[in-house]
Amino acid sequence: MIEPILVGLAFVAGLAFRRAGMPPLLGYLSAGFLAGGLQIGDAEVIHTLSEVGIILLLFTIGLKLNIRELLAPQIWATASLHTAIVVPLTAGMLLGLVWLMPSVEAIDTSVAWMLAFALSFSSTVFAVKIFDERGEGAALHAKIAIGILVVQDIFAVTYLVFSAEQAPSPWAFALLALPLLRPLLVFLLKQAGHGELLILFGIAVALGSAELFEMVHLEGGLGALLFGVLLSNISKSVELYKGLINFKDIFLTAFFLSIGYAGLPSGEMLLVALAIGGLILLRPLIYFALLVMFRLRARTSLLVGLSLFNYSEFGLIVAAMAVKGGQLPAAWLTTLAVAMALSLFIAVPFNTHVHSLYARLATRLQKMERSELLLQERPVDLGDAEILIFGMGRIGSGAYDYLSQHYPNKIIGVEESADKALKLRLAGRLCVPGDASDRDFLERADLHRRKTVLVSLTNHSENVDVVKLLQQLDYKGKIAVVSRFPDQQEELTRMGCITFNLYAEAGHGFAERVMEELV
Structure with missing residues (x-):
């Protein structure tokens, strides 16, 4: 059970940040670190609720996802090139830490590359939250950012499949027949009406699909995403999406709280977290350059780059796997949690004031645009x-x-x-x-x-x-x-x-x- 004091703490912190003109999620992060330090609430329960939030998030993304859009070069090629650029930079920094901070224990080259790969991803939770708060979910820059995140999720799932201790079950091949379920799912969705049955249907499909994929040793979030896609592109899916938004947001509050439960690192590892967090400043610059290269406007490129201006929860998942396998000291898990939280604290002000920022920089940034823009950008x-x-x-x-x-x-x-x-x-x-x-x-x-x-x-x-x-x-x-x-x-x-x-x-x-x- 969640401690009532934890819910109250999250509310007060979220309200304080909102009154200060910042998104409430920064308050949830702060409340999580405070609650973790004071040992308020059950960390396992918070983690479980955060997983539900991520599953509902991926399911709702699937409801609005157009697979054909992922095939656009500005999405798949940008995601791929960004990974190819960022991973070596991050791995080099991780390997060089031992020279900059001799007291920090050196890590193996293979582990450094593994962490660099995990840290190359951005947080889907953060981007969707920012777009929802600004009411920009249907905008071109939001669709491109979500598309890049989905491609990154595909990279992540592929990595987890090949690095998992347990190989996918032979029954996983049966999932190739999932499109055959679409008529049945659409029928049930239409029969659910407009009340609580509609919401119950959505939650049941999201959680059930995640459990189905985990039964065959695949990532549950991938199942939720794919089942959302199966129900997409019909009028009823829009109503289902709107009905699930508030539930998704409530559970995602637990996700931001859960980050703080990893605890704070030692003084030395805190410096490492600051170094990793500082590296995030290069990310929007790289995205901006790539997207402009693919003939997007400066404004679109800036909004996409800043929405991906953070580390993903996937980094914590990979770190936990490495700690469990004895490849990485446990202190690294809390270090990466702090680095992720720091990246969110850096990213939020930029995204909160992104339109005024662009207004000030528009003249300079527009000079970097290609002479011929994409058709939808003209x-x-x-x-x-x-x-x-x-x-x-x-x-x-x-x-x-x-x-x-x-x-x-x-x-x-x-x-x-x-x-x-x-x-x-x-x-x-x-x-x-x-x-x-x-x-x-x-x-x-x-x-x-x-x-x-x-x-x-x-x-x-x-x-x-x-x-x-x-x-x-x-x-x-x-x-x-x-x-x-x-x-x-x-x-x-x-x-x-x-x-x-x-x-x-x-x-x-x-x-x-x-x-x-x-x-």
Whole structure:
């Protein structure tokens, strides 16, 4: 059982960091180190809950994953080249520690390369958390980052299969027939309805698939990812994804707490952790250079690189295996845990302020772009539209349909997901792919020609950021923004926006619809 004091400690620490303008996960990390030092809570229970969180995370990634996207060079080639560059650099540093710190016990060359390989990966948990908090899950840079992480997960699973003490069971070959289960899984998903059965179905499939893979001596997370893919690309999978988000986030809190339970290293090994943590500063630079080489814009390259600006939990898994096999002193496990935590503390401020950082560096970074960009990175034409709608979900699409009756041919939708934008165009709506939080996009949008901008994005913080960006660009037209709670509505009103509270005014809209039918 989890100690109530641990839950309270995580809440207080998370709240403190959020009030300071930082993501709560830094508070969870701090609470984990404090709880581990004071021996609050059961470390095994926390570890088990964190594993559930990772399984649900991989399952939800699978629900939104498009396998074809992984075949793009900017994903698989970037992941491969990054590994080829980073692994020798990290191995060289690990082997050179004995010269820099003679009191630190030298490690074998084979172990150094093994740890370097493990440290070349980035944390999927961190990247997804950051994108969810910023409401950028459908953006191009998020899809590229997640794709790179999935490729890294494939590398990791391959390594674990070949390095495991127990070889995969012969029954593992039967998993090649998994696609045959898709019709049954889709049928059950549709039969689950919209309530707790839907959530229960998702959790059961995620945990069951992980257990199935572990039964045949494969990584459970891979099973959750693949079963998520089997259920992807149908309308019901979107509802399942949204239903599982909060459960996933709660369990992932245990993941950040669990890092601190590894304990703190000695003074000497703490210096080693600082050296390993400092090496992380090279990572976004390498990603940026590779992605620009593959004809991505500077902004996309920067956002991807910074989202992968950390170490992965996989490093701890490999270290634990090496300690168990007697290849590595136990002190290295806590050292790597601290290095991972340090990498997260370094990465969070950069990701929190990434848009303002890009605004300051845009002119310099854009000079590094290739002359010919990828098709999806080229500017789009908004034509003569007088009304822009940012976010073409149910609310944005409904607004588009209503306003089109009064202002025909004067409205255009802007949707973060290129696939969704294409579907909307095929359905007869004028919609282009674009990121409302992209300063470059707005600067090229000829805002002086647009009379009204409607903002209906996935979360309040993203809506506020877009409003601030429009005001920074001296937009003079009307800005209308969707809100869900009174405090959000008040904030937007103070910013000079027209606001519509979905919950408060839903009844009014319902009554209007009924009156239309009665007249």
